[in-house]
Amino acid sequence: MKAKSRVLPIPAAQKKSVTLLGATGTIGQNTLKIIAAHPGRFEIAALTAGDNVELLAQQARQFLPKKAVIANPSLYGELKELLKGTSVEAAAGDDAVLEAASMPSDIVMSAIVGAAGLKPTLAAIRSGATVALANKECLVCAGALMTKEIKKYGATLIPVDSEHNAIFQLVPPLTSPPQAGGKEGGWEHVESVTITASGGPFREYTLEQMRTVTPQQAVKHPNWNMGAKISVDSATLMNKGLELIEAFYLFPLKPEQLNVLIHPQSIVHALVQMIDGSVLAQMSLPDMCTPIAHALAWPERIEAPVKKLNLGDIGNLQFETPDTARFPALSIAREALIRGGNAPTVLNAANEIAVHRFLKSEIGFLDIVKIIERTLENMDNVRLETIDDVLACDKAARRIAEES
């Protein structure tokens, strides 16, 4: 981790305050489910949502945060009305979300989806908080920028994505300064890290078969219940390409130390190869409640409302080396990572557009990667110094990808 170490874990007896950015999405709802299961351990400082004012108000009535913020300013009146008679302060608009993100709290869960999560997460980082990061764009599109700010403000980043959370569990940052002993098995002992991929619905397809697959075939993910866009990313393996980029910014690793392994059961989430031949792995049944509970409780652990893994029942774990000839998204993402600058941002934007065009049946499945390649070729590689640079690059790349 590139984050400053915390000297003391929160004693279990003391309540941990949580700011939840993106309370009404899947990660947000699961976060509240876990918090509800541990009364007395957490208190909510603030909840924010984009448009879902009814659910936000309902959550605020249940958890009684200091503040509830709806990003869409036109919903301010409705939120205020729904919270009448409670102690919860209602607020609205993007600036109010940033203010909530900067409120003093022990942990900020950053679960806003997409580019909208960039500025609030940066605000949380700049307040020096411990940030549980569920937003992908922060590291894929603005990894260098975020990393710099994390160092500068002494923030701690705990990844919530199952693969990165797994790596964090296996090689966590020091919770005490290294000179006081620290813990065993730091990053200097890590040879390489492997994240797993289900392989998606076309794992065994030839390129020829992939040429004619339909959006309906692509969105059938074997293990996780996900949205259409992420399902297509899982079918192209671009989801793993993006996760390689995230891992690069989260952990002190070189691109060549990052690997992907196909593992259709999605039980093993990540593996860490140590220099002594030991491989440490984290497993669980596919349920986001485990990494969320881990991130909320770290450096402690708490019970999560999940079904427990029993390998005797499962019987079999399969692994295969990914075939980059059939899944070129992996190589393209790795190249973008090595190229650096705006390349990962362009890759992500072009992929979003290409996937949407595939979902609208405008292009074929194999064209997704071609559009990304053409967009990368058509944009100069420049450094992105601010979030506004990132957003401008994202916009430009989307326009090119639409026309490619």
Added chain:
Amino acid sequence: MKAKSRVLPIPAAQKKSVTLLGATGTIGQNTLKIIAAHPGRFEIAALTAGDNVELLAQQARQFLPKKAVIANPSLYGELKELLKGTSVEAAAGDDAVLEAASMPSDIVMSAIVGAAGLKPTLAAIRSGATVALANKECLVCAGALMTKEIKKYGATLIPVDSEHNAIFQLVPPLTSPPQAGGKEGGWEHVESVTITASGGPFREYTLEQMRTVTPQQAVKHPNWNMGAKISVDSATLMNKGLELIEAFYLFPLKPEQLNVLIHPQSIVHALVQMIDGSVLAQMSLPDMCTPIAHALAWPERIEAPVKKLNLGDIGNLQFETPDTARFPALSIAREALIRGGNAPTVLNAANEIAVHRFLKSEIGFLDIVKIIERTLENMDNVRLETIDDVLACDKAARRIAEES
């Protein structure tokens, strides 16, 4: 771990002194192979051996310990002669082994096989050393006694056995006092621990088929190259029964938190189920150099001369819940553990005799467990207060098992 925590890891720049008890056995030789691969990191304080005076002298000439000790006193003259012209002091006899075990050194590798390892290991523990434990009898036959002494003298025990070393890697003891932060995921977050078993050559046999198996069939172990006695233990699954007992004394777990899972490939050595649904696992190709290197370097890690695991090449990991009807050794060992007192000592002694009788074709394969049961029934359950109590109990149990 029931051991006192160390506040400071050894800085890599400073040489770590190693006392190696049992230098000429497999573990001893592998230990020296690893030490030879890291010149400048280790220095040998003492080497001891039982009877293999030629190899001991050769090792002493290569590694130049302060002292080389041969347990067999009749070989003193020969050792002295072989070490002429070196700085190495020659010594012989059981007391000289105990003296070597008590010498000040950073780590004592306890690799003497069998009951002969009990007193030297206890001597090392009483010197407050960090003890890398490869001897099984210390914990199986004298677990309660050893644990008491470890606490009393502030020693640290690092298990070398691949399963227990795996658990130690996944939930290591604190290297800094808990009040200074410690590390994440301590034992309070552990729900259960599972060690794996290859299942041995009769994994798929019915009881009827097992009735007539020969010693030759029993000693063919699929993954590890082991001696005849241990191979039979692997065929009955008594090796895992004994390891459950070891795990109980090594880690703060109740018997019902300890599980065994059949895993024919012997790649995953142990799994730790956390309360949040995470399962942490340690894997490696079956090579004792990995746990030895881990134990020698802990809390650091060093390169080990081993082939690295590639799950993409292996393709498949199988797991099955063990069938205690076909492998009753597991239940008997668990009962002995719960019964406590001298029961684990009796179990171990009776098993050794029964296995030897099977290897001499005196009894059938299924009689091994029956003899152990009868021996347990025929001995009173008493507490063992000293190593001499342990040795006397071991002797008495062997006599009964011979006649059962």
